[in-house]
Amino acid sequence: AQKITQTQPGMFVQEKEAVTLDCTYDTSDQSYGLFWYKQPSSGEMIFLIYQGSYDEQNATEGRYSLNFQKARKSANLVISASQLGDSAMYFCAMREDYNNNDMRFGAGTRLTVKP
Amino acid sequence: DVKVTQSSRYLVKRTGEKVFLECVQDMDHENMFWYRQDPGLGLRLIYFSYDVKMKEKGDIPEGYSVSREKKERFSLILESASTNQTSMYLCASSLFTGQKETQYFGPGTRLLVL
Numbered sequence: 443a444q445k446i447t448q449t450q451p452g453m454f455v456q457e458k459e460a461v462t463l464d465c466t467y468d469t470s471d472q473s474y475g476l477f478w479y480k481q482p483s484s485g486e487m488i489f490l491i492y493q494g495s496y497d498e499q500n501a502t503e504g505r506y507s508l509n510f511q512k513a514r515k516s517a518n519l520v521i522s523a524s525q526l527g528d529s530a531m532y533f534c535a536m537r538e539d540y541n542n543n544d545m546r547f548g549a550g551t552r553l554t555v556k557p
Numbered sequence: 558d559v560k561v562t563q564s565s566r567y568l569v570k571r572t573g574e575k576v577f578l579e580c581v582q583d584m585d586h587e588n589m590f591w592y593r594q595d596p597g598l599g600l601r602l603i604y605f606s607y608d609v610k611m612k613e614k615g616d617i618p619e620g621y622s623v624s625r626e627k628k629e630r631f632s633l634i635l636e637s638a639s640t641n642q643t644s645m646y647l648c649a650s651s652l653f654t655g656q657k658e659t660q661y662f663g664p665g666t667r668l669l670v671l
Contacts, residue, residue: 446599475657485566487647487662494657533599544615545660547592547599 445469446534446548453553455524462509463519463551465534471495473539476517478508481531481550490532493517524555560584561663563648569669576635578666580648587653589631590660591615591623594645606631638670 447466455461467476478490493501493508501508509518521528534548564579580589588607592600592615602615604623612623620642624632631650635642645667649660 448599451597477659479662485645485647485665485667487649487660489659489661492657492659535600544602547601549597549599 445546446536448532448534448548448551450551451549453551455521455553455555457526457555457557458523460520460522461524461553463521463532463534463553465517465519465548467515467517467534467536469515469536469538471538475537476508476510477535477537477545478506478517478519479533479535480528481533483530487533491519521553526555526557529553529555561648561650561661563646563663563666565666566664567667567669569671570635570638571671572639574635574638574670576638576668576670578633578635578646578648578668580631580633580650580663581629582631582650582661583629584650584652584661585628586650586661587628588651588660589625590649590651591621591631591633592647592649593617594647594665600647603633638668640670642668643670644668 445468474495476493479487491503491506493510505522507520531550533550535545537545561582590605591603594600606612606625622634647665648663651658651660
């Protein structure tokens with residue numbers, strides 16, 4: 443069963459504007475972690491941000507923030523003040539505590555920042 | 558900085574060939590992983606290893622094997638390559654097993670099987 447769903451195959455945003463990339467997940471575990479990665483055209487996956495299921499505050503890392511809504515099982519990535527270098531594939535991933543060798547990835551969203 | 562390197566960025570092989578994909582990490586990480594990435598499917602785990610000579614199957618191990626003779630090196634082997642193994646292969650490593658532990662990825666190998 444699909445555990446991570448990213449419903450936006452592609453997104454466009456104007457430079458300097460904010461953009462939200464959606465991610466919903468499915469788990470019956472109470473303890474889990476959520477990750478976002480960026481994959482530029484070079485291919486390397488770059489870790490952006492982490493949110494634990496018990497964290498009370500939404501995670502933030504510079505221009506990246508995670509809008510975590512536990513009851514809705516969503517973990518959307520918000521990128522503020524988009525830059526041309528933000529154009530890339532973005533993947534949401536989850537690791538459940540009961541099986542913490544296994545990280546599940548969504549299908550990804552391709553973000554294009556327009557000048 | 559963690560560095561994960563993969564032996565080839567691009568590889569073209571013929572059906573039936575034996576293919577070796579090599580991955581090396583330089584940060585003494587315990588865990589190493591092999592994924593394949595296909596459009597619309599995200600990343601799927603092929604195999605992972607949590608120690609030297611230890612390996613466990615991921616979601617899609619069929620047609621693949623792995624080898625970890627040294628801590629820093631994790632090899633993915635396609636015993637007899639087939640066209641449906643044309644894909645992007647990503648290697649990753651992490652220090653420990655743990656909910657918060659992020660994985661560090663290599664640049665990927667784009668494999669084309671003709």
